[in-house]
Amino acid sequence: MIRVVLVDDQPMVRAGLALILRSQPDLEVVAECGDGAAVVPALAERSADVVCMDVKMPGVDGVEATRRVRAAGGPPVCVLTTFGDTDVLWSAVDAGAAGFELKSATPENLIEAIRTVAAGGTWIDGTLLGPILDSVRRQTRPSANQVGALTERELDVLRLMARGASNREIANRLVLAETTVKTHVGTLFTKLGARDRAAAIVYAYDAGIVRPQGT
Numbered sequence: 001m002i003r004v005v006l007v008d009d010q011p012m013v014r015a016g017l018a019l020i021l022r023s024q025p026d027l028e029v030v031a032e033c034g035d036g037a038a039v040v041p042a043l044a045e046r047s048a049d050v051v052c053m054d055v056k057m058p059g060v061d062g063v064e065a066t067r068r069v070r071a072a073g074g075p076p077v078c079v080l081t082t083f084g085d086t087d088v089l090w091s092a093v094d095a096g097a098a099g100f101e102l103k104s105a106t107p108e109n110l111i112e113a114i115r116t117v118a119a120g121g122t123w124i125d126g127t128l129l130g131p132i133l134d135s136v137r138r139q140t141r142p143s144a145n146q147v148g149a150l151t152e153r154e155l156d157v158l159r160l161m162a163r164g165a166s167n168r169e170i171a172n173r174l175v176l177a178e179t180t181v182k183t184h185v186g187t188l189f190t191k192l193g194a195r196d197r198a199a200a201i202v203y204a205y206d207a208g209i210v211r212p213q214g215t
Contacts, residue, residue, distance in 0.1 A: 002026055002118045005042060007033045007065065008054040008080075013103075017052065020107045027114065036065030043074050050118035053097070055081045055088055063091045070096035078117040081128070089132045093198050099123035100132065100198075120166035122197045132202055150209075154188045157181060158209060162201045 004021055006029055008014045014032050021027045031042045037060040039051060051069055055062035066077045078099030079092050089100065099117035101110055102125050113123040124132065150158065153174075160170045167185065171178040185197070194200035 001028050002050065002115065003028050003030045003046075003048045004114060004118075005029075005031045005033065005039065005048045005051045005075075007036065007039055007051060007057075007062065009034050009057040010054075013054070017110075020110060021052075021114065023107075024111055027111070036060030036062060036068075039065045040068050040072050040074065043069065043072070048075050050075050050114055051077045052114060053077050053079045054103075055079050055092065063088055063095050066092060066097050067095040076117045076120070078113050078123065089128065093132065093202060094195070096196050096198070098196070098198050100128050101125050102127060116164040120168070121164035122161060122201050123164055124198075124201065129205060149191045150188055154184050154191070155209060157184045158188055158200065158204050161185070161197055162204050162209075 004027060006014050006017050006021075008017065011034065014034070018029045018032065021029055030046050030048055033039050033042050036053075036057055039053075043051075051066075051074065053062045053066055053069075057065075060068075062079055066079065069075070069077055076098040077096065078101060079097045080101055080103050081088070081092075082103050092100065099113050099122065101113040101123065105113070105125060109125070113125075116123045156174060157170055160173055165173065167178055167181045170176070171181045174181070189195070189200055192200055192203050194203055
């Protein structure tokens with residue numbers, strides 16, 4: 001069972017999200033928060049596998065709440081945003097968000113995003129990929145030397161990460177021990193100067209190591 005914490009300042013939005021997630025036999029909403037400041041205390045009271053986080057909220061917004069959750073050793077965060085919120089996307093990446101989904105997404109995509117992030121993967125809605133890359137280019141990007149320093153095996157790991165695969169799934173696909181995959185992931189983080197999976201994946205798309213599906 002995947003335990004989900006929903007965070008949104010609008011009660012009706014939370015109710016709609018909860019209805020969608022509770023329709024799935026493997027998803028359980030264990031807590032709902034109307035403010036980013038309430039997330040870490042809620043996680044201290046109940047165990048969760050993923051946080052579904054609205055970005056724009058009064059008080060403590062989703063970016064700061066994501067930063068607090070990750071700093072406290074909490075579960076991975078999938079942020080929900082609108083296409084017009086592109087100015088906050090890099091901030092969400094930098095805060096440690098592992099998933100990025102549009103509020104206008106279909107229920108099926110939202111469910112897949114939650115499952116992917118909860119499993120340790122990274123999810124980026126295809127519509128948001130361009131704006132996220134633009135945000136990265138305005139902030140920081142790895143040099144050609146950094147990207148070129150990746151070994152073929154590290155590139156294989158990075159490509160699978162970009163498709164949302166967890167470490168266990170990468171290990172199965174490449175016939176490696178999961179501990180070996182973790183080592184490769186840590187090494188490519190260091191080489192790219194990326195703080196987490198989401199940032200490394202964004203760099204991979206920006207450098208052309210990985211291309212969006214369908215292109």
